[in-house]
Amino acid sequence: MKKIDLELAVGFFVLIGVLCFGYLSVKLGKLEFIGEEKYVLYAKFEKAGGIKAGAVVEIAGVEVGSVKNITLNKDYQAEIALLINKDVKIQEDAIASIRTKGLIGEKYIEITPGGSDKILPEAGIIMETESAIDLERIIGRYVFGKV
């Protein structure tokens, strides 16, 4: 009897602990075990301004993917790799723009769908981009009267 008790007790503790750890990592840490099918798209920006890996990619306010990484390419542009859900098709003439949630909120990438029939393939490049709005520069221009 005592023997079963020990194993049962340890099993119970380990089970609860693993459940809690799973809750933390899957629900909060967004760890993907099976992983939704995703594909990569690239977008080149003049200014990445505050976008970080893991930032959200949205279409019409709906989350459709995330930023994989940000690198500087040979033309001194920020090249951002986006992971987009497989079931979301993005047209060739779609526009990717860096937006801010609220005035000082976090940065995200918004994709405005285009009208073309051609769908971007895996590792395709979104040609039309709109860089981050530099709030300080706008205020600066306003203050020094160059608007």
Added chain:
Amino acid sequence: MRTLIRIIGLWTLLQLRTIGHMFVFLINSFYFIFVPPFKIRLLLRQIRFFGNKSMLVILLTGSFTGMVLALQLFYILRKFGSEALLGPGIALSLIRELGPVLSALMVTGRAGSALAAEIGMMRISEQIDALSAMALNPLRYLIVPNIVAALIAFPLIVAIFDVIGIFGGYLVGVEILGISSGTYFSLMKDYVFMEDIMVGLYKSLSFGLIVSWICCYKGFYTGFGAEGVSKSTTEAVVLCSILILIWDYFLGAVLL
């Protein structure tokens, strides 16, 4: 003057010798972790000792830590008009910092002291010598199960602490202070990343090693008589707590 310098030198050498002795002890124990035969039943017993028997303490401290965090963070965040960030504030401070540290301190107080006392008693009643006389390695029987059990149990204890704390914060933040439950959880999901959870995991693993190592060492090389056991138990708890806080700072600075 010369004797004063001699005393300082002697003291330093003594401290260095103790530290070296502790590391030799740890490395010897590590060797036996990977060398069969493994003592699975002893390991299970020590997991129960660290894990199951700490559950009540963890439940209480976890829920009240989450609740008081909700109260205090709400008071601070209201000054900036950003009460909505209560969820991520609670989750991040619990997962990255308070969960590992507080549960390690509680387990030190509850299990670590008992461990040091138990092994100390075995030492002074010559049970450890009896093991050696029977050609049973005391490290394998007494120390290794404790170290492995702590390494397994600590991350789980911390995960339970975090989840309970988050729901304790929910209780106060949503039910009492009136933040909407959607805001509490959805913003938490936006701001907590896998890296944060890994930081908590690394911390809890290292704290598990510190607690089991120090408490076993202090018990294993205890002084003479009942006084020696009480002294080494106190030393074990104090040293563990200090090391946990110091190591927490340095790990936090490196992993930030």
